[in-house]
Amino acid sequence: MQEQADSGAETPLRIGVAGLGNVGATLVQIIQRDGEELTRKLGRQIVVTAVCARSRSRDRGIDTSELAWFDDPVALAKSDKIDLFVELIGGEDGPALAAVSAALELGRPVVTANKALLARHGVALTRIAENADTQLGFEAAVAGGIPVIKTLREGLGSARVARVYGIMNGTCNYILSRMGTEGISFADCLADAQKLGYAEADPTFDVQGFDTAHKLAILSSLCFGCEIAPDEIFVEGITTISQADIKVADDLGYKIKLLGIAQRNADGIEQRVHPTMVPKASSIAGVDGVMNAVALETDHVAQLLLAGPGAGGPPTASSVLSDILDIARGTHVPPLGVPSEELTPYRQASMRAHEGGYYIRLNVRDVPGAFASIASCMGAAGISLESVIQRPDLRVTEPGLAGTDTRTVVLLTHSTLEQQVRDALAQIEGDGFTAGTPQMIRIEQF
Amino acid sequence: MQEQADSGAETPLRIGVAGLGNVGATLVQIIQRDGEELTRKLGRQIVVTAVCARSRSRDRGIDTSELAWFDDPVALAKSDKIDLFVELIGGEDGPALAAVSAALELGRPVVTANKALLARHGVALTRIAENADTQLGFEAAVAGGIPVIKTLREGLGSARVARVYGIMNGTCNYILSRMGTEGISFADCLADAQKLGYAEADPTFDVQGFDTAHKLAILSSLCFGCEIAPDEIFVEGITTISQADIKVADDLGYKIKLLGIAQRNADGIEQRVHPTMVPKASSIAGVDGVMNAVALETDHVAQLLLAGPGAGGPPTASSVLSDILDIARGTHVPPLGVPSEELTPYRQASMRAHEGGYYIRLNVRDVPGAFASIASCMGAAGISLESVIQRPDLRVTEPGLAGTDTRTVVLLTHSTLEQQVRDALAQIEGDGFTAGTPQMIRIEQF
Numbered sequence: 001m002q003e004q005a006d007s008g009a010e011t012p013l014r015i016g017v018a019g020l021g022n023v024g025a026t027l028v029q030i031i032q033r034d035g036e037e038l039t040r041k042l043g044r045q046i047v048v049t050a051v052c053a054r055s056r057s058r059d060r061g062i063d064t065s066e067l068a069w070f071d072d073p074v075a076l077a078k079s080d081k082i083d084l085f086v087e088l089i090g091g092e093d094g095p096a097l098a099a100v101s102a103a104l105e106l107g108r109p110v111v112t113a114n115k116a117l118l119a120r121h122g123v124a125l126t127r128i129a130e131n132a133d134t135q136l137g138f139e140a141a142v143a144g145g146i147p148v149i150k151t152l153r154e155g156l157g158s159a160r161v162a163r164v165y166g167i168m169n170g171t172c173n174y175i176l177s178r179m180g181t182e183g184i185s186f187a188d189c190l191a192d193a194q195k196l197g198y199a200e201a202d203p204t205f206d207v208q209g210f211d212t213a214h215k216l217a218i219l220s221s222l223c224f225g226c227e228i229a230p231d232e233i234f235v236e237g238i239t240t241i242s243q244a245d246i247k248v249a250d251d252l253g254y255k256i257k258l259l260g261i262a263q264r265n266a267d268g269i270e271q272r273v274h275p276t277m278v279p280k281a282s283s284i285a286g287v288d289g290v291m292n293a294v295a296l297e298t299d300h301v302a303q304l305l306l307a308g309p310g311a312g313g314p315p316t317a318s319s320v321l322s323d324i325l326d327i328a329r330g331t332h333v334p335p336l337g338v339p340s341e342e343l344t345p346y347r348q349a350s351m352r353a354h355e356g357g358y359y360i361r362l363n364v365r366d367v368p369g370a371f372a373s374i375a376s377c378m379g380a381a382g383i384s385l386e387s388v389i390q391r392p393d394l395r396v397t398e399p400g401l402a403g404t405d406t407r408t409v410v411l412l413t414h415s416t417l418e419q420q421v422r423d424a425l426a427q428i429e430g431d432g433f434t435a436g437t438p439q440m441i442r443i444e445q446f
Numbered sequence: 447m448q449e450q451a452d453s454g455a456e457t458p459l460r461i462g463v464a465g466l467g468n469v470g471a472t473l474v475q476i477i478q479r480d481g482e483e484l485t486r487k488l489g490r491q492i493v494v495t496a497v498c499a500r501s502r503s504r505d506r507g508i509d510t511s512e513l514a515w516f517d518d519p520v521a522l523a524k525s526d527k528i529d530l531f532v533e534l535i536g537g538e539d540g541p542a543l544a545a546v547s548a549a550l551e552l553g554r555p556v557v558t559a560n561k562a563l564l565a566r567h568g569v570a571l572t573r574i575a576e577n578a579d580t581q582l583g584f585e586a587a588v589a590g591g592i593p594v595i596k597t598l599r600e601g602l603g604s605a606r607v608a609r610v611y612g613i614m615n616g617t618c619n620y621i622l623s624r625m626g627t628e629g630i631s632f633a634d635c636l637a638d639a640q641k642l643g644y645a646e647a648d649p650t651f652d653v654q655g656f657d658t659a660h661k662l663a664i665l666s667s668l669c670f671g672c673e674i675a676p677d678e679i680f681v682e683g684i685t686t687i688s689q690a691d692i693k694v695a696d697d698l699g700y701k702i703k704l705l706g707i708a709q710r711n712a713d714g715i716e717q718r719v720h721p722t723m724v725p726k727a728s729s730i731a732g733v734d735g736v737m738n739a740v741a742l743e744t745d746h747v748a749q750l751l752l753a754g755p756g757a758g759g760p761p762t763a764s765s766v767l768s769d770i771l772d773i774a775r776g777t778h779v780p781p782l783g784v785p786s787e788e789l790t791p792y793r794q795a796s797m798r799a800h801e802g803g804y805y806i807r808l809n810v811r812d813v814p815g816a817f818a819s820i821a822s823c824m825g826a827a828g829i830s831l832e833s834v835i836q837r838p839d840l841r842v843t844e845p846g847l848a849g850t851d852t853r854t855v856v857l858l859t860h861s862t863l864e865q866q867v868r869d870a871l872a873q874i875e876g877d878g879f880t881a882g883t884p885q886m887i888r889i890e891q892f
Contacts, residue, residue, distance in 0.1 A: 030746075145747045157476070157767030301764060302755060303753075304752075307753075318747060326600060331776075
């Protein structure tokens with residue numbers, strides 16, 4: 001230990017930053033501004049010596065005159081001008097993957113904020129890092145400014161995680177929060193989010209839940225010691241959530257949140273991303289707007305909640321910097337919490353075996369016998385109902401329903417198997433007493 | 447780095463545990479039970495080899511037959527049977543201090559959950575640890591199961607903390623939560639908390655705010671790089687909080703919480719512990735019962751909230767274990783975040799210069815001119831009022847008020863200086879139009 005600290009004190013740690021977008025430029029700025037404070041904290045100087053970005057001329061509010069400039073991130077990753085490579089290019093393949101692999105293969109530590117890269121290649125990159133006895137930090141890849149990776153990797157002792165869940169996409173949480181507070185439609189909220197820069201021009205990746213799934217896959221690996229499996233996740237987005245759903249949920253004491261949830265079940269790890277009805281009094285329900293939050297339940301700690309900004313230049317750059325400082329200090333932790341050879345293959349639990357309460361919204365045709373048919377389908381599937389709600393103000397209008405005479409009916413089930421709910425809904429749709437697509441939202445009693 | 451990891455892989459890390467109460471016994475149990483998993487995680491075995499406690503015969507649900515038994519914690523701390531000393535004796539002086547000092551002086555790493563010891567002697571112990579080039583871990587000393595020390599020490603990069611605040615005493619939070627939900631008095635809640643084991647037989651240290659002050663002093667040091675100054679804190683407990691206060695706060699959209707708050711001000715660091723009215727919609731307001739929470743505001747992160755169990759065997763033992771694992775991995779971080787020689791002396795900001803909103807509850811005599819006199823005192827002190835509330839159902843009965851004919855009046859001020867409020871209250875009391883003691887609760891708009 002002594003030897004490390006001493007040798008560290010003598011030589012500065014030279015950082016190369018690939019990608020000078022918002023996060024990259026903020027990182028360079030912070031390191032330049034706080035150099036003295038960092039040296040004081042660490043007993044070792046940290047300097048950005050080289051960068052790589054597409055345009056040299058763009059004004060990023062930072063002084064790059066003293067920095068070596070690379071056009072090729074792989075060349076930067078391999079350059080002998082740096083001791084640590086920071087990847088902020090983005091993208092799950094291409095230059096980001098090539099550059100990170102190249103740096104790790106040379107035994108050079110890497111810090112990245114790239115969740116897609118981690119979700120897709122995290123285990124392979126971890127193996128390269130371990131073989132080369134170097135470090136791979138990715139605190140900023142999940143829930144930007146919240147130290148959830150450090151907590152999972154270093155803070156849990158031997159506690160066994162039973163369940164992890166969280167709000168990990170600010171775009172979706174912003175949209176759902178505004179739908180709740182202002183009573184406007186999904187489409188209008190999305191348009192506003194795009195205007196404010198909270199949603200991409202093509203929002204598919206966010207609103208369909210894939211971004212959350214990537215982050216959940218990374219957390220699952222750290223929580224359960226399994227391989228990262230971003231494609232083995234049940235994913236449902238928020239595009240079908242209507243004002244009727246928000247209003248009924250509110251009346252019943254719930255909020256609707258897009259959650260990523262992973263939990264141990266009898267037959268494996270259940271990983272799922274979907275709109276979820278959560279009790280208003282739960283701590284996760286209080287996380288609104290672009291905020292993120294991750295909750296952990298372990299055998300030692302009933303619930304640990306970490307809430308904060310999930311994105312943005314300063315929070316994300318700050319997380320990247322905390323990884324850099326750990327590496328500068330010589331902290332040595334397996335990137336995925338356990339050595340990668342100890343990771344178990346991911347066994348997906350079947351979503352059909354999921355057990356919980358369900359909210360079901362149906363467009364029921366206004367004909368005799370409709371209600372009786374629905375009730376009998378639910379009964380036949382073995383589902384017991386907690387409540388049935390039909391109110392004139394809940395009428396949902398869908399393009400497909402134009403001209404049909406329907407009433408909106410909401411059913412809340414007691415805890416039941418997803419298979420039973422799907423069977424019942426198939427039967428109900430087959431009977432022809434409903435129109436359009438039934439809405440089904442899972443309920444969690446946090 | 448390589449060398450360290452290799453040498454670590456060969457020899458087990460031998461732990462000595464002094465103090466086998468709930469936390470100590472749970473820690474021994476966890477390490478015995480999870481030995482294999484820990485070895486898998488670390489590549490190094492961790493074993494408890496020796497313990498020290500008063501009674502050898504007491505059944506603690508753990509197997510101590512293979513452990514060396516010490517009657518004197520200092521002898522255990524110095525014993526060559528251990529590589530790391532865990533102090534769970536408690537108390538700010540006496541055997542805990544002697545044993546921790548002895549271990550550190552020998553260059554032996556120490557992990558402790560003892561907040562009183564840290565608050566009183568943390569800087570001195572840190573100096574001993576640094577001089578001997580060894581480690582001092584105390585994650586469990588503040589907010590038991592919440593990784594707040596690790597986050598402050600390692601997770602913030604170079605972010606400057608502007609404010610830290612939190613609910614750090616489960617006893618007080620339990621009492622205030624129950625007063626809110628069940629409408630019963632402080633005394634009755636305290637009695638229940640004692641029955642349930644949430645409060646000590648002598649609850650003074652908790653309900654008067656001193657326990658929170660100890661923890662706040664430790665957090666302040668980590669947040670602001672200043673020395674630990676547990677006596678330089680403005681402290682007010684919760685014993686005067688009445689149902690009237692809880693009810694009016696509720697009507698106005700607030701909850702009352704005992705908070706520890708430290709923030710940078712123009713003339714130093716303001717550290718204070720007092721009952722605080724916080725907006726119901728704030729995340730800290732949602733932390734109820736025995737739960738703890740710490741919120742951080744930095745120049746990079748608007749708010750980071752960490753919420754979880756503040757006490758209890760498994761959460762606290764789990765935090766102790768995470769410190770042990772960091773030490774086993776060779777993690778090397780200054781105990782107080784920066785080297786102790788860099789700590790600045792603590793400069794207490796005057797509480798009289800505190801600026802904020804105030805809730806003031808008065809028992810006003812039912813005589814002509816009383817109200818006008820109060821209003822004119824407030825005006826003369828330069829205080830502008832946000833609201834004045836007088837309702838028959840808010841009548842507070844205090845022993846001292848028996849026989850007097852008073853009405854309860856509540857005033858809410860706009861942001862003002864504490865000095866002005868104190869001046870006005872002194873004037874009001876002097877005028878003889880009120881009876882009993884005025885209640886004053888600070889308001890924070892989180």
